[in-house]
Amino acid sequence: MHRTKVRIVEDALDANNTIARANRSDFDRHAVAVVNLMSAPGAGKTTLLERIAAEPPPAVRLGVLEGDVQGSLDADRLAAFHVPVTQLNTDAGFGGECHLDANMVRSALGSLPLEEIDLLVIENVGNLVCPAEFRVGEDARAMVCSVTEGEDKPLKYPLMFRACELVVVNKVDLLEHLEFDLDRFLYYLDQVHPGVKHMLVSARTGEGVGAFRDWLAGVAHRERVAA
Numbered sequence: 001m002h003r004t005k006v007r008i009v010e011d012a013l014d015a016n017n018t019i020a021r022a023n024r025s026d027f028d029r030h031a032v033a034v035v036n037l038m039s040a041p042g043a044g045k046t047t048l049l050e051r052i053a054a055e056p057p058p059a060v061r062l063g064v065l066e067g068d069v070q071g072s073l074d075a076d077r078l079a080a081f082h083v084p085v086t087q088l089n090t091d092a093g094f095g096g097e098c099h100l101d102a103n104m105v106r107s108a109l110g111s112l113p114l115e116e117i118d119l120l121v122i123e124n125v126g127n128l129v130c131p132a133e134f135r136v137g138e139d140a141r142a143m144v145c146s147v148t149e150g151e152d153k154p155l156k157y158p159l160m161f162r163a164c165e166l167v168v169v170n171k172v173d174l175l176e177h178l179e180f181d182l183d184r185f186l187y188y189l190d191q192v193h194p195g196v197k198h199m200l201v202s203a204r205t206g207e208g209v210g211a212f213r214d215w216l217a218g219v220a221h222r223e224r225v226a227a
Contacts, residue, residue: 016134019102023109023137030114032063033220034122036136038160039144040153041126044170046074047203048144048212049121053081057217063117065108067100067125074123086111090125099130102137119220128153132163140219142166147175151185154192161192166199168212173202 027034039045049064056062063084066075075087088108090097097104100122112120122138124131132141143164145153148171154161161167167189175182182200189198199215201208 013133016102019106020135020137023102023106026109027114027120027137027139030117032114032117032120033222034120034136034138034140035216035219036122036124036131036138036141037144038124038128038131038141038164039126040128040146040149043126043144043146043149044203045123045126045144046077048168048170048201048209049078049123050081051203051206051209052121052213052216053078053083055213056083057119057213057220059118060217060220061116061118063112063114063120065105065112065120065122067104067123069096069098069125084113084116097130098125098127099134100124100136101134105136119216121216128157128160132160139222140165142168142215144168144170146171147178147180147182147185151181151188154185154188158192161189161196164193164196166197166215167193169198169200170203172200172207173205 037045053062064078065086065088066078067088067090068074070089070091072087075085079085086108088100088104090104094104105122122136141164143160145167147169186198189196199208199211201212203209
């Protein structure tokens with residue numbers, strides 16, 4: 001019974017990776033770089049993207065694929081900045097999943113104006129577990145971790161922190177009001193993912209957002225390699 005369960009999980013992930021490679025091939029064909037942006041609910045992904053949409057990286061045409069279980073609140077917010085935004089709801093044919101997988105992203109490709117985009121940011125469903133398990137054809141993965149979540153999150157959700165090449169520590173403007181030990185958080189982060197790049201940001205005030213914008217520009221312009 002145990003071996004059967006493991007094989008089923010492996011088969012599902014293998015199938016996902018096959019579709020992710022197909023997605024990547026389509027992105028490559030249109031010269032679109034893709035960032036999979038993940039976080040817990042309420043960490044501030046959309047507010048951060050509003051900052052980026054208001055002032056995109058120079059010479060980079062930005063697009064967003066917005067993942068949610070239901071509704072279009074975040075997509076509506078981003079559409080106000082006149083960037084291409086496509087809503088992908090997991091309750092519409094995908095069982096209300098708490099993450100995006102490669103097949104879900106593939107279902108949305110026909111709605112994405114890839115010929116008008118240089119950089120596609122996929123704002124994944126807010127969840128610190130499942131999104132890290134599923135590749136979707138991205139070039140890079142980043143996660144947003146809010147200081148309001150507590151400094152122990154790297155130890156509690158290590159896969160998410162290991163799966164990303166950038167950790168954005170958001171809401172640093174609230175540090176003076178919280179019992180959040182930033183040094184301890186960074187120590188835990190280094191234990192889980194030694195040397196991972198991180199940056200301190202306040203999406204609300206704009207502090208540090210320029211560094212994130214520069215990182216996105218770097219992804220958009222990096223040499224493409226096979227997924």
